[in-house]
Amino acid sequence: EAGVVQSPRYKIIEKKQPVAFWCNPISGHNTLYWYRQNLGQGPELLIRYENEEAVDDSQLPKDRFSAERLKGVDSTLKIQPAELGDSAVYLCASSPLGVAGNNEQFFGPGTRLTVL
Template sequence: EAGVVQSPRYKIIEKKQPVAFWCNPISGHNTLYWYRQNLGQGPELLIRYENEEAVDDSQLPKDRFSAERLKGVDSTLKIQPAELGDSAVYLCASSPRRQGVFTGELFFGEGSRLTVL
């Protein structure tokens, strides 16, 4: 079974530039998460999708961040314009249901490390 795939793995941009991250979850996983992880910290939830619906985006800074999950499969997370404080690792995770029930187990991709200069 292929894991969660994220790209790019690394991205260096100058402040005020736009950037986008892509995530392909594990096939059949309805729930998709985007987390941000600052150095030395735990992941912080940005947005959670159930299929194509964003069911929790309360932590997403909507002035500059946007996300979409068209067709309920792949997802993109965009930052425009990027600020110095956006430097972090952006992690995508997906979660399966078993017999229709949420398992609660998250499967993570390797992350996209963003450096804003």
């Protein structure tokens, strides 16, 4: 199995441009997470979905970031417009269940964004 799939793997854009990242979770996983990892830091949660519902988006900068998970499977994270400080690795993860249980989060390879 491919695991969590993300694309693109790398993206270089100029500031003020829009950018979108795509994630396909492991089949059957109804919980999906987007994390941002800045250089030298650990991942930080941006948003968590259970099926198609965003159940925790408290850390998502809503002025420029948006996310969607149509049909509760694939998800897209968008930044518009991008700023220099958005340069980071964006990680997607999925897990089979929600809050209940000790459910491992499986991570994708990440998208490395560079904003010039």
